[in-house]
Amino acid sequence: MNTIKTTCPYCGVGCGIEATVEDRSAHRVSIKGDSNHPANFGKLCSKGATLGDTVSLENRLLYPSIHGQRVNWDSALNHVAERFNAIIAQHGPEAVAFYVSGQLLTEDYYVANKLMKGFIGTANIDTNSRLCMSSAVVGYKRAFGADTVPCNYEDLELAELILLVGSNAAWCHPIAFQRIRKAKENNPNLKIVVIDPRATASCDIADLHLPVKPGMDGLLFNGILTYLQQNSRIDRTYVDTHTDGFELALSEAMTTAGSIEQVAAGCGLTTEAVSTLFDWFASTEKTVTVYSQGINQSSSGSDKCNAIINCHLATGRIGKPGMGPFSFTGQPNAMGGREVGGLANTLAAHMDLENPEHVDRVGRFWGSANIADKQGLKAVAMFDAIAAGQIKAVWIMATNPVVSMPDADKVKRALQHCELVVVSDCIANTDTSQLAHVLLPATGWSEKDGTVTNLERRISRQRPLFPASGEAKHDWWIISQVGQRMGFKDAFNYQSSADVFREHAALSAFENDAEHQQRDFNLSAFAELDGPSYNALQPVQWPVTNQQTAGTARMFADGQYFTANRKARFIPIIPRPPVNAPDTDYPFTLNTGRLRDQWHTMTRTSLAAKLNAHRPEPFVEIHPADAERLGLAARSLAQVQSLWGSMLARVELNSGQQMGSLFVPMHWTAQLSSHGRMGALVNPVVDPQSGQPESKQTPVKIKAWPAQWYATILSRRPLQITGAEYQVSVRGDRYFRYELASTERGKDWRAWSRNLLAAVEHREDDHCWLEYSDQQAGHYRTAYLPDHELQACLLIGPDCELPEPGWLGSLFGKKELSRAERLSLLSGQPPKGEADIGRIVCSCFNVGEKTIRHAVQAQQIQSVAGISACLSAGSGCGSCVAELKEFLPKPS
Incomplete structure (x- = not known):
């Protein structure tokens, strides 16, 4: 066996990995976190932990x-x-x-x-x-004269106030979020504020959640700048010595955000919540503001970034331990x-x-x-x-x-x-x-x-x-x-x-000195790096120069920036609403984003069965009151439509979703879903400075999709499916899962299913088939199990109330089903005495909601720690902790 240290290919956290190659020819490898890597110290999220399941040759492009x-x-x-x-x-x-x-x-x-x-x-x-962080680039360059991220992960652990702005780090940057969670456990004085229209999993550790009106973050941070001035919290020495443009930026802020009441009204927040945020920011020196796609993906994303940076410059909270404006990028x-x-x-x-x-x-x-x-x-x-x-x-x-x-x-x-x-x-x-x-x-x-x-x-x-x-x-x-x-x-x-990297490093060092206006990005220490040294390169933060060979932990500690006069610049911000606002034809605001267990367009993550179990289909989150008003039932299908396109998605009711707003995930493709491409809906308007699209605020409408029948199919072999307008396919453990629906009336289900399952190489012997039919009610169920080994099953009904296929999926791991299992198979429910784990909640340990609910009731568990001790759920990457809390008894 051969253990190799490498880096995770998912989010921007950059976790170190130890990969032990067990069989090179079979591409079999075991994955664990690198305990010595300073980004993660051995921790991995659910995606990183399952990388070993994604390195097969399946769907690989192998020749030109x-x-x-x-x-x-x-x-x-x-x-x-x-x-x-x-x-x-x-x-x-x-x-x-x-x-x-x-x-x-x-x-x-x-x-x-x-x-x-x-x-x-x-x-x-x-x-x-361009789609995820170009507004952050503009913000840094306008303020600092260079695209320089000033902070590091240690600052998250040293801070006493962390603002998560437009960042669901719990799902999008899980290991960085776990460091924040741990820091909060270790420091009771650390306060967490989540500023996000949605109540996300990141709110689990929040002392304050501000469900800001979509697009109005710039107004909120202009309000902070105004409040700092009104309460004499500006660091005048720092501003006068190290910055330019403060008075104009302040004047604009006071014009648009002159009072707490004005800010609260414009942001759709209570005055109490705004007042608390302003007071905490003003009184807490060690403040880190983490911002991500919720800020960047906007037609005014660059301005929002600078509104945040303005507040840090005004208080001198930059370049020092435990403070700074910290953009979280999305890609590796x-x-x-x-x-x-x-x-x-x-x-x-x-x-x-x-x-x-x-x-x-x-x-x-x-x-x-x-x-x-x-x-x-x-x-x-x-x-x-x-x-x-x-x-x-x-x-x-x-x-x-x-x-x-x-x-x-x-x-x-x-x-x-x-x-x-x-x-x-x-x-x-x-x-x-x-x-x-x-x-x-x-x-x-x-x-x-x-x-x-x-x-x-x-x-x-x-x-x-x-x-x-x-x-x-x-x-x-x-x-x-x-x-x-x-x-x-x-x-x-x-x-x-190594040749390319050496040239890249040499260019960064070329004429990079005081004589030529010194630049931030400098790898002069690597300008002559040889092959063996490149192969052995250890994680290091740039700049890495001949004078700073160990790298640089944080930038701007000396108050010197990369502008012509070496001073940072305040940028005057006039908050702007989204370019296209909701109207009577398109009354909802569409928000888009990532899921916990999937990555981009799922070409890699969809190969890992564990990662498909948590959210197996495209969905649309809607507030229950909006759903009731529009006649949208949970788990039914809805059509979401904008001026640019449409998609079909399962309805999920979520009271943490603002009324008048919707959320859909970004991951599904035409390879996996017939109508699940979120990008078809999104408004192509861009920020005039960064060119970044406004992916968080597209006006849309939503209505029930009149499906006449729904179907779930599990098959040991992949199937070629026709005759269903709505199709989603995902990989399970030893099986493929298909979710189908159609607006066409029912058909001869027996003939259709036998023809559909022909790919399973079935025998025509009727003893190999189980079948249930209620033609009048529109129900049909069948299973093919030659020699009592399950090869495929199909469940069809007139509505979305089909059995959750958790237990059915587990049967594909058995060589032979018992008589009790065969008798229960078409019900979709396990026989008495057998466990049904239900929908997966913890992907790391494959723990389902029914297992959790049973354990909490049977053992009277009162805490997430208790669930982890009993089932291991939540003890891996920790991304499911917020969901685990929902199973605990509510305080009386």
Whole structure:
């Protein structure tokens, strides 16, 4: 066995992993947290812990193809290079684009950016990170003169007040949230405030939840700035010595948020809640404000970021232990992409496209006279240009924009009519790859070799566990080979990822000194790093210089910033409501986000059966009063529709959801759900500064979807299903689960089900089948179990009240069912004496709601600690703790 230290490929926390390869040929590996990694100290969330279930060759892209025909690498690379060159020759460099991803490693990102901006000569390279953190970049750059995250995880543990703003960290950054939870347990004085329209799992540890009106966070933080001034809490020495622009920012804040009453009314909050927040912020020096997509994904996201930063600058709470404005990025290497200039409006090594000195410097370093000197098209504008025929060729790397982009149906149509679509990915079948003319197989996590940077600026190695599968190649190699074939051979003659990293580090150090206006991003200590040292690289926070070889824990401790005069800048903020407000036709505000156990478009996480059990279908959360008014029953299907598209989703009633607002998850694709793509609904309006879409405030309407029948199918083998408009498929443990519904009337269920289950290789012997039918009531159930081993079962009914398939799913783990199990099978309920775990609550230990409820009642458990001691639930990543509390007895 071989144990390798690597880094998790999911969220921006950047957890260290110890992967023990048990069978290299079978891709069998066991996963545990790296107890020495400073991001997680051995803890892993449910997604990270199940990485070993996702490294198979299932649905892997294993060889290059052109128009669906397998080709060798030379043919594919030559084709891409020749077609790009031909389009550039005819239409100019602005006719081509790259759309890349925070799933790329820094080395991949660097080479892609160098090819497009440095040698093709256009900045038409953007990234899916545009959708999650580009507003945070603008906020930091406007305030600090550079895209510099000042904080680290230790600050969360040293703080005495943490504001979680638009951040459901409990689900989206679970291990960082567990550090906050632990800090609160260790420090009774630590107060947690959650500022979010929804009552999320993060509210579990909150001392105060402010369900702010969607989009009005900027007004709230303007109110804090005003309150600080009115109560003499401004750090005048710091403001006068280290900042510019305070008076104008304060004037704007006082105009829009002059009193607690004004702020409360504008934010839809009580004056008591606002007053408490203001008082806590004013009186608590050690304050960290954590903000994420709820702030960034807005048409005024950049301003909201600066409204937060203004409050920290006004109090001098930055650069010191336990305080600072802390942006939580979503992807594993969104930060690495920022370092190399992966955004269409930035240049490599935190330099700027519109600064002639920077353009000249990078051009001299790269040896190119053709470097881009103006911003390229940001993500939404890029796909608009593809739709308009202005961009003729696009290369999409490691992302799935047909699912994740706003107005996703338009994105799909744009790619369908694009002259050349190249997709490099590790996954064969995605919504986007189906539209590609050229498919290039890339290595996936467990095969990649490079670095990532987490949300506290910590660079960690991602090391390969297995050789590349099939003919897959590293992304940096694929891009380099195309660059060479386009005529730029000397500039892309890399032999290893270490070569790329060394050049990346050298560029960061090039003319990075006081004489040339010192820059924040500096890896000069690694500018001559050799291969063995690169392979042994330990986690470290940049800047890492020859003077600071151990890295830098936090920035701006000396009050020196990266502006021309070395002072931070206050930005005057005028709060703006969402561009498109709800109206009589579209009366609800749609909020979107992540789930606890899924990641992006589920190409990886859907392979892990454990991760599909908690939320197996697309759903829409709605307040019970809104649901009652509209006649929407729990678990029924509803159609959610906007000006841009529609989706179908299961109705979930949640009193923590604001009335007038809805929430849907972002993960489902056309590969897994017939009508579950959230991106089709989302408003494509963007922040004018960052280009980040307003994914949290789309006006929508919702209505019941008139399903005539519902069905649940569990099958040991995958099925090809026809005859149902609504279809969702997920993987279970040893079975596949299908949820179906249709507006068409019922059919000959016996014939339909036998035909459908033909893939199970069934025998026509009726003794192998169990069957129940009530044609008048619309119920039909059947199961196929030759030799008493369950192969498939199908449950059909006229409404959504079908049995929860938890117990039925467990039967696929048995070689032979007992007589009692066979007699109970079609009821969907276990025989007396057998356990039914119910819907999964704790994915780490596969603990269901019925198991928890029984244990709490039988053993009179009074605390989550008691549940954990009895069932282990909640003792893993801890993401389910908030849900576990719902099973405890309510105080009388």
